[in-house]
Amino acid sequence: xSAAAPVVTGIGIAAPNGLGTARxxxxxxxxxxxxxxxxxxxxxxxxxxLAGEVPGFDAADHLPTRLLPQTxxxxxxxxxxxxxxLADAAVDPAEPGEPGSGDLxxxxxxxxxxxxxxxxxEFGQRELEMLWSRGSEHVSAYQSxxxxxxxxxxxxxxxxxxxxxxxxxxxxxxxxxxxxAEARRQxxxxxxxxxxxxxxxxxxxxxxxAQLTGGRLCTGxxxxxxxxxxxxxxxxxxxxxxxxxLVLEDAAAxxxxxxxxxxxxxxxYAAGFxxxxxxxxxxxxxxxxxxxxxxxxxxxxDIGAVFADxxxxxxxxxxxxxxxxxxxxxxxxxxxxxxxxxxxxYAGAAALDVATALLTIRDxxxxxxxxxxxxxxxPIDIVLGAPRPAPVRAAAVIxxxxxxxxxxxxxxxxxxxxxxxxxxxxRGTHHARQAV
Amino acid sequence: MSRRVAIVGMGVVAPGAIGVKEFWSLLQEGRTATxxxxxxxxxxxxxxxxxxIDFDPAAHGLSPQEIRRMDRAAQLAVTATREAxxxxxxxxxxxxxxxxxxxxxxxxxxxxxxxxxxxxxSDDGRLSxxxxxxxxxxxxxxxxxxxxxTEVAWVCGAxxxxxxxxxxxxxxxDAVGHAAELIREGTADVMIAGATDAPISPITAACFxxxxxxxxxxxxxxxxSRPFDRTRNGFVLGEGAAVFVxxxxxxxxxxxxxxxxxxxxFGQRCNAFHMTGLRPDGAEMSKxxxxxxxxxxxxxxxxxxxxxxxxxTKQNDRHxxxxxxxxxxxxxxxxxxxxxxxxIGHSLGAIGSLEIAASVLAIRHDVVPPTANLEEPDxxxxxxxxxxxxxxxxxxTVLTVGSGFGGFQSAMVLTGTDGTR
Numbered sequence: 001x002s003a004a005a006p007v008v009t010g011i012g013i014a015a016p017n018g019l020g021t022a023r024x025x026x027x028x029x030x031x032x033x034x035x036x037x038x039x040x041x042x043x044x045x046x047x048x049x050l051a052g053e054v055p056g057f058d059a060a061d062h063l064p065t066r067l068l069p070q071t072x073x074x075x076x077x078x079x080x081x082x083x084x085x086l087a088d089a090a091v092d093p094a095e096p097g098e099p100g101s102g103d104l105x106x107x108x109x110x111x112x113x114x115x116x117x118x119x120x121x122e123f124g125q126r127e128l129e130m131l132w133s134r135g136s137e138h139v140s141a142y143q144s145x146x147x148x149x150x151x152x153x154x155x156x157x158x159x160x161x162x163x164x165x166x167x168x169x170x171x172x173x174x175x176x177x178x179x180x181a182e183a184r185r186q187x188x189x190x191x192x193x194x195x196x197x198x199x200x201x202x203x204x205x206x207x208x209x210a211q212l213t214g215g216r217l218c219t220g221x222x223x224x225x226x227x228x229x230x231x232x233x234x235x236x237x238x239x240x241x242x243x244x245x246l247v248l249e250d251a252a253a254x255x256x257x258x259x260x261x262x263x264x265x266x267x268x269y270a271a272g273f274x275x276x277x278x279x280x281x282x283x284x285x286x287x288x289x290x291x292x293x294x295x296x297x298x299x300x301x302d303i304g305a306v307f308a309d310x311x312x313x314x315x316x317x318x319x320x321x322x323x324x325x326x327x328x329x330x331x332x333x334x335x336x337x338x339x340x341x342x343x344x345x346y347a348g349a350a351a352l353d354v355a356t357a358l359l360t361i362r363d364x365x366x367x368x369x370x371x372x373x374x375x376x377x378x379p380i381d382i383v384l385g386a387p388r389p390a391p392v393r394a395a396a397v398i399x400x401x402x403x404x405x406x407x408x409x410x411x412x413x414x415x416x417x418x419x420x421x422x423x424x425x426x427r428g429t430h431h432a433r434q435a436v
Numbered sequence: 437m438s439r440r441v442a443i444v445g446m447g448v449v450a451p452g453a454i455g456v457k458e459f460w461s462l463l464q465e466g467r468t469a470t471x472x473x474x475x476x477x478x479x480x481x482x483x484x485x486x487x488x489i490d491f492d493p494a495a496h497g498l499s500p501q502e503i504r505r506m507d508r509a510a511q512l513a514v515t516a517t518r519e520a521x522x523x524x525x526x527x528x529x530x531x532x533x534x535x536x537x538x539x540x541x542x543x544x545x546x547x548x549x550x551x552x553x554x555x556x557x558s559d560d561g562r563l564s565x566x567x568x569x570x571x572x573x574x575x576x577x578x579x580x581x582x583x584x585x586t587e588v589a590w591v592c593g594a595x596x597x598x599x600x601x602x603x604x605x606x607x608x609x610d611a612v613g614h615a616a617e618l619i620r621e622g623t624a625d626v627m628i629a630g631a632t633d634a635p636i637s638p639i640t641a642a643c644f645x646x647x648x649x650x651x652x653x654x655x656x657x658x659x660x661s662r663p664f665d666r667t668r669n670g671f672v673l674g675e676g677a678a679v680f681v682x683x684x685x686x687x688x689x690x691x692x693x694x695x696x697x698x699x700x701x702f703g704q705r706c707n708a709f710h711m712t713g714l715r716p717d718g719a720e721m722s723k724x725x726x727x728x729x730x731x732x733x734x735x736x737x738x739x740x741x742x743x744x745x746x747x748x749t750k751q752n753d754r755h756x757x758x759x760x761x762x763x764x765x766x767x768x769x770x771x772x773x774x775x776x777x778x779x780i781g782h783s784l785g786a787i788g789s790l791e792i793a794a795s796v797l798a799i800r801h802d803v804v805p806p807t808a809n810l811e812e813p814d815x816x817x818x819x820x821x822x823x824x825x826x827x828x829x830x831x832x833t834v835l836t837v838g839s840g841f842g843g844f845q846s847a848m849v850l851t852g853t854d855g856t857r
Contacts, residue, residue: 041564041565042565045565046568108720111706112706116602117579118580119545121579124550124639128550128554128558129564130561131561131638131639132554132555132558132560132561133560133561133562134561135480136480136645137642137646139639139642139645140646141643141647143639143643143646144644144646144647144712144841145604145711148543148544148602148604148842149543149545149581150543150602150603150840150841150842150844151711153842154604154841155711157842158708158709158711160708162706163705163706163707163708163723164705164706165704165705165706166704166705166706166844167603167610167614167704168603169599169601170580170582170602171582171585171598171600172580175582178599185621188621205564205565205568206558206566207579208566209566209568209571210575210579213571213573213575213576213579215576271596272534272596273538273595273596273598274595275533275593275595276589276590276593279593281533281595284534284595287534402576402583403577403582403583404586405582
């Protein structure tokens with residue numbers, strides 16, 4: 001719709017340390033972990049027995065009974081987060097637009113783009129079990145869509161009457177950022193509002209078997225030493241469920257409907273893929289961070305906090321900290337990984353990091369990385385142990401997916417777009433962006 | 437001025453036709469590739485027909501490790517990618533890998549691999565707490581279909597934006613639409629884009645049986661896929677892959693590439709109605725068509741051929757017939773409309789890309805592929821569906837559409853290379 005950066009006007013969160021934005025943010029600022037023993041199935045026989053599960057979530061408290069038999073657990077979490085985000089933005093998408101406002105009247109101006117990694121895998125396990133233990137006629141009529149990757153976008157669209165574009169990106173853990181970037185693309189085309197982000201999770205035995213073969217799960221039973229990115233003891237991650245759904249709007253559209261709050265702008269984004277191992281070519285992340293900054297027309301010094309991918313796999317941690325140091329300078333920008341409180345929630349993780357970055361900007365508090373004693377070889381300034389007060393005007397979120405996916409998204413406080421073109425020498429005012 | 441997107445390479449693996457040339461012969465001859473299922477024992481199922489590919493991965497150059505690592509859907513995608521790259525001329529020469537991206541569409545990912553491996557780790561459903569020690573080492577790659585994009589990126593050396601787009605049965609259109617947008621906005625100069633699915637497995641058969649979406653016409657498999665026919669009673673499951681090399685048009689021309697067609701416009705909408713049901717009025721598909729024509733700057737009268745979704749379910753064929761009338765007006769009654777699913781079945785997320793390939797070939801040959809098996813007209817489907825026999829027809833501008841579970845409705849306008857726009 002316009003060249004101005006789209007704005008985030010609503011946030012909904014489902015996280016292992018709190019359901020709902022308020023509970024999540026209170027817990028996260030306090031460094032409270034949501035990681036614990038798996039409760040959703042008996043994990044005793046598996047080498048990995050910890051998870052980040054959304055606490056106290058009873059879907060029947062939140063959703064109409066009719067939706068329960070047709071939804072996987074992660075879809076229920078997504079529907080609850082989407083409802084919170086739309087309420088936060090004070091949007092009733094089914095409401096017709098203001099008279100005379102052109103395509104505001106078109107419900108097609110409002111769409112959904114989400115990320116997925118493995119779909120409704122727990123639902124899929126149950127139906128596979130029905131098929132092979134009892135026979136094909138026992139497979140649920142809902143299997144055809146409850147497990148597939150597009151389910152959250154479809155269900156959110158139907159529940160809230162969103163008839164605009166519907167997208168689904170699958171890039172493992174990078175997906176949360178790729179979905180938000182696709183939402184931005186749709187806002188630049190025809191749409192005025194896009195519900196976006198990711199909520200994910202596969203905490204079931206079949207999901208466990210699959211994730212174990214990825215070779216990146218940690219073992220052990222102590223939540224305080226399980227997931228330790230950038231630490232000498234780093235030995236994989238704790239899987240988790242949850243994520244965040246955001247309401248993104250064209251800046252002018254948000255202004256014209258007097259949206260109650262603007263958390264910030266989606267200022268820049270880039271994605272790139274690592275070369276195939278063995279080709280001798282180096283990793284792509286540094287270039288992707290630089291491209292995202294260039295897209296935001298910002299300099300490294302404009303970034304007040306970096307939310308790291310934090311794989312907790314030594315080689316990947318090394319690649320990430322080297323790229324951060326190369327772009328921002330050694331120990332020149334605060335880096336944090338709230339994931340250490342949550343575990344890794346695949347397609348949900350980076351969307352939640354974007355939400356957290358926006359809350360960081362709002363409150364001037366960078367949430368901590370817990371449990372970690374950073375290895376000296378990582379030349380970065382990690383926000384350890386306690387939250388750090390800091391006036392953050394812009395933040396970068398890094399997300400990397402299994403197989404080579406790298407994405408970086410930059411958010412900034414609304415109306416703080418710098419006048420210059422960032423990493424290139426200033427060439428005049430034509431790069432200036434309209435303040436929101 | 438927005439950049440334009442050219443198709444400069446194409447690869448196809450389809451039922452009854454491996455390779456673009458074979459694919460076009462099958463479509464032009466109106467041959468059907470539907471048959472009784474051989475990929476598993478179909479006896480317990482309501483619908484026992486499918487459009488299968490006789491695919492030997494080793495014969496198509498996949499190495500033993502690639503065969504072990506990849507689900508069949510990834511193998512099909514890689515095979516189609518290699519054909520597309522071999523035919524795209526000089527556009528990949530001296531290209532900065534950061535300016536090359538990949539978009540792979542799939543609706544259901546590694547369903548065959550997941551079904552097979554589930555049986556092992558659960559001992560045929562006996563163990564709810566599955567035994568992970570029996571899992572193949574590459575199970576994670578089946579778990580996340582993003583592995584398909586990784587495989588294709590490894591084949592072509594892409595280091596730009598790489599992703600899987602998974603919007604159910606519109607994935608094949610949406611993946612190409614997404615890639616085209618990355619070129620238009622300047623993020624990439626060349627994209628390898630397409631879609632794949634290999635869903636012919638017991639779990640897929642069971643879930644479509646459960647909602648009676650697939651046809652029970654088991655006694656005459658070769659005539660089972662009957663889009664727009666009065667006697668149609670469900671779709672025939674298929675498999676396949678189609679992959680394109682897309683490039684910025686000017687960039688491709690400057691390198692002397694042969695431009696096979698142009699992705700001129702794309703539209704995508706949700707019906708916000710039902711996960712599997714369609715509103716009979718076709719309103720949201722019509723909006724997607726309008727968006728695509730608007731972006732392509734073509735009027736309804738300029739559409740020479742409509743490549744329909746035409747799945748052969750009662751509700752779909754009615755729904756899209758209504759959408760064509762809404763968007764094209766009187767022209768809907770004059771323009772030829774056909775469904776290649778009558779010949780190669782419905783390969784879920786892949787079919788949209790296979791239909792783009794068919795559309796580009798229709799433009800190249802000035803021939804409209806037929807709707808096979810259309811014998812008894814349905815009064816509710818009263819357009820010209822090109823029954824049974826291909827038609828010589830001057831074709832420069834094609835509309836192709838898709839519709840899928842989740843409520844997704846997509847439309848794309850493809851044009852020839854006469855340079856009139």
